[in-house]
Each structure stands twice: as structure tokens, then as C-alpha cells.
Amino acid sequence: MxxxxxxxxxxxxxxxxxxxxxxxxxxxxxxxxxxxxxxxxxxxxxxxxxxxxxxxxxxxxxxxxxxxxxxxxxxxxxNKNDWACRECGQISEYQFAICWQCQAPRSVVEE
Ligand SMILES: [Zn+2]
CATH class of the missing domain: 3.30.70 (Alpha-Beta Plaits)
Structure with a gap:
């Protein structure tokens, strides 16, 4: 062993x-x-x-x-990448789970 x-x-x-x-x-x-x-x-x-x-x-x-x-x-x-909101395009920092501008939930953007 x-x-x-x-x-x-x-x-x-x-x-x-x-x-x-x-x-x-x-x-x-x-x-x-x-x-x-x-x-x-x-x-x-x-x-x-x-x-x-x-x-x-x-x-x-x-x-x-x-x-x-x-x-x-x-x-x-x-998980440490900033992310772009799918609704409004706003860039949010990685620690936020929702868009600070329009409150849309974070989602993975398909590229
Ligand atoms: Zn947004």
C-alpha cells in the first residue's frame, strides 16, 4: 500500500x-x-x-x-475573471453574483 x-x-x-x-x-x-x-x-x-x-x-x-x-x-x-452582463453589457467584478447596474444574475457568456 x-x-x-x-x-x-x-x-x-x-x-x-x-x-x-x-x-x-x-x-x-x-x-x-x-x-x-x-x-x-x-x-x-x-x-x-x-x-x-x-x-x-x-x-x-x-x-x-x-x-x-x-x-x-x-x-x-x-472564477476570478470580471464578467460582462448578458442583459446590459456592464462589466462586473468577479465577486459579484448579480449585475450592479441592472441586477441580472451572473451567467456564463457563451463565446
Ligand atoms: Zn446588467
Whole structure:
């Protein structure tokens, strides 16, 4: 067995786990039940981890995680773009969910 991935955000750990599951790579999550109080940062050694049953899957698993990380980075970069209102064309900053000029909800502009 081999520790493969760890992250303080258990959501990401489970995302990785389910991607590996989909790819048919045998794996399991450790430390999933160790959690401090809300708002408390758990110690490093209790972060949830994904382990591979068999280290020979590591190369394939790494490809999957690299793609996952690239996707995450793209999403967060995307969310930091200012956006143009589909109704009035007004440019709003990324943190606003509605157009400040006409209150239309933010929507993805198809290019
Ligand atoms: Zn607008």
C-alpha cells in the first residue's frame, strides 16, 4: 500500500478518491474520521489521505490527479475573471453574483 494524496480539504480528497474509483484503481481514504472542532485546523498528520492498494497504479493515478489539479486551477482562475452582463453589457467584478447596474444574475457568456 502507498500513500498517494493528502489534502486538508476532505472534499478534494474524496474527489480524488472517486476519480480513482472511476478509473478502476483500488484505493481507500485514511484519516477520514479524524476531525477537530469546526474552525480548528487539524494537525498535519490527521489530514485525510488517499492510499493506493497497490503502488503499481501510482503512474496512472498521478496522471488523473494532475488532470484534476489542472482543472481545479482553471476553475479558480475562471472564477476570478470580471464578467460582462448578458442583459446590459456592464462589466462586473468577479465577486459579484448579480449585475450592479441592472441586477441580472451572473451567467456564463457563451463565446
Ligand atoms: Zn446588467
Amino acid at each position: 502507498q500513500r498517494f494524496f493528502r489534502h486538508y480539504d476532505r472534499f478534494q480528497v474524496y474527489q480524488v478518491k472517486s476519480l480513482l474509483d472511476e478509473a478502476g484503481i483500488p484505493c481507500f481514504v485514511k484519516n477520514e474520521l479524524v476531525q477537530g472542532a469546526i474552525g480548528e485546523i487539524p494537525p498535519m498528520d490527521s489530514e485525510p489521505e488517499v492510499w493506493l492498494q497497490d503502488p503499481s497504479w501510482a503512474a496512472k493515478a498521478n496522471q488523473i490527479v494532475d488532470a484534476f489539479k489542472a482543472e481545479q486551477a482553471a476553475i479558480s482562475a475562471d
